[in-house]
Every structure is written in structure tokens, then in C-alpha cells.
Amino acid sequence: MPAQPDYTRRYTVEEYFALEEASDIRHEYYHGEIFPLDGPDGPEAKAGGTKRHNRLVQNCVVALRLALRGKGCDIFSENVRLAINEADHYNYPDVVVTCSPADRQDPRIVRYPSVIVEVLSASTEAHDRGWxxxxxxxxxxxxxxxxVSQRRRLIEWYSRSDSGTWILASVRELDEAVTLSALDISLPVADLYENVETGPEEGPVLLRLPD
Structure with missing residues (x-):
């Protein structure tokens, strides 16, 4: 049985990698601290909408895979680590797209993402939008x-401009599409929300997150 993580101590990056190899759940790593993403204390358990969340993630992966066919890009979901800072910060985006050949060298880590997708929940929305x-x-x-909201039909996306600023756009209607201009693709809203029933607004759920 894997050893239980000690959330009171700090881990080196090497210790974090070893922990993830042995652990049944995923953890975010930030400046030596680890934060559970799964299990009873993780944000998905607190969100209470695991099937809906999973369905939206799958829909995003399928839509991206179809749109990017022949472009030499890879799409990964949930169980592939993203190196935000190789020295001290790793997490697991819901969906990440990389078009860099360099990312094919490591079987577990993406370092050069082109697109990151996060499916919002009550427990993570403020964190996903902000920090x-x-x-x-x-x-x-x-x-x-x-x-991608799972509480209502709404997709928002930020695009990096040539000047380095980020431009926000949003869509709500089934006949609209998410346009990812850097990859020259569009993702129909109807495909992203296929077989997904959006529910009523929910109040926020608090959890411990990195400072």
C-alpha cells in the first residue's frame, strides 16, 4: 500500500516525482508543498459533479483531436503533469495541448503547452480564473x-496578442464556436457541451490552495 503523503512537510522536486509514481491520487507541487487534487479532500470531490466534469473534459479532448488532426499536436487530459516552473511548480490541467516536438521526449511531463483548458467547478473557479x-x-x-463552465453553458478563453497582452472572448450559444487563432481551429460549442446538462448556480466551496 502506498505511503500516505505528509502534507505538513516540504518535498524536493525529485521526492515529489517519486511520490506521484507511488500515489493513488494526483498532487499539485508548489515551492515544496503538495496539494491533493483527488480524494475526499480534493477539489473534484468537493465539486460534487464528477461525471459532468469528466464528460466536459472528454468532449474537449475529442473536439481538439478532430480539429488538430494532421497538425502534429498532442492532446492530454488530467493525468499528464505540466511544468509551470521546473524548479518549483507542477500541476495537472484538465486538458493541455502541445505542438512542440520537445514534449515528446518525456512520457509524463508537458513543458511547452499551446492551449490549456480548465473545466470550472464551484470549488476551483476563483482559483482557475485568478491565481x-x-x-x-x-x-x-x-x-x-x-x-469551460459546468454550471451553465459558457466558455471563455484568453488569447495572447502579438504585444503579449491577453484578450478575453466568450460564447454561450450552441451555434457558436471557440476560435483558437494561434492553432487556426474552431471548436463548436454544441460539441463541447454534447450530452452535458448544465445545472443551477452553486455557492463556492472553500479549500486550501497555494498562496
């Missing part, structure tokens, strides 16, 4: 950051 996006902006390769 997490601030961290992602430091990735030079990132061109689009996509936020």
Missing part, C-alpha cells in the same frame, strides 16, 4: 487559456 491564470501566463509557449 492559476497568473501562473500560466509565465509560460512563453502558451497562446490560449480556455475556461
Amino acid at each position: 492559476k491564470f497568473q501562473q500560466y501566463q509565465a509560460l512563453p509557449s502558451l497562446q490560449h487559456y480556455v475556461l
